[in-house]
Amino acid sequence: MKTKARLTFVAGVSGAMLLFILAAEAGVIIHGTRVIYPAERQEVIVRLENKGNRPALVQTWLDDGDRYSTAATAKAPLSTSPPIFRIEPHQQQALRLRYSGEPLPADRESLFWLNVLEVPPSAAKGDENNQIELAFRTRLRVFLRPQALPYAVANAASKLQWKLIAHDHGYALQATNPTPYHVSLASIELLSAGQRFAKAPNQSANDSLLLPAGDVKRFALPLLRECPRTPAKVEFTSVSDFGARVRHSAALPGCTG
Missing domain, CATH: 2.60.40.10 (Immunoglobulins)
Known part of the structure; x- marks a missing residue:
């Protein structure tokens, strides 16, 4: 009789440790360490890449600073498209961020956070025993920058x-x-x-x-x-x-x- 011991964890990764942790542990990486969103733009694109050897299911959302947020509870005047997608091994995905136009301070930047949750694929048949699965969540800063701020x-x-x-x-x-x-x-x-x-x-x-x-x-x-x-x-x-x-x-x- 086989015993199945399968655990799932969510590991949070900060933007500062993004390049090291994701490259070492997770399959999906984000190109860049922060996102600059000029307020006059309709959208900006963030590129993700699956460096792993297995497909990855990814869920994305933005929040206003609540590190415990989920896609269902997060609040932010920005959205992601597509919010859920699959990336094949060694392939890339263009993630579009869109600003809703909700009024924000015009005299300074506003900070939001992009969340990228990589859900591990199901274990191959015959390889499910005593398996630990890690779901990696990365939070990346998004600076929404108004036009005509003084100096560079x-x-x-x-x-x-x-x-x-x-x-x-x-x-x-x-x-x-x-x-x-x-x-x-x-x-x-x-x-x-x-x-x-x-x-x-x-x-x-x-x-x-x-x-x-x-x-x-x-x-x-x-x-x-x-x-x-x-x-x-x-x-x-x-x-x-x-x-x-x-x-x-x-x-x-x-x-x-």
């Missing part, structure tokens, strides 16, 4: 305003984003007297390196024990529309409470 998005990261502040019995770097763009950061370090102090590792999914328009965030520096007595600066890396890493440097004023 490439200049947004250099306009961040930094200062060093006392924070939780230690110190933190505080960043203010005065621009109408979301600024994505990959790394943050304080340099003083030849020493480098990196920000604390992320403690949760909400502790991200994304600064929305007008946002203020604090990044703890756990190894910095006292206010620097010599001039200090912050070095940080931003992520461009195309996923490229760009280095920046900014002088810091003295510590504040």
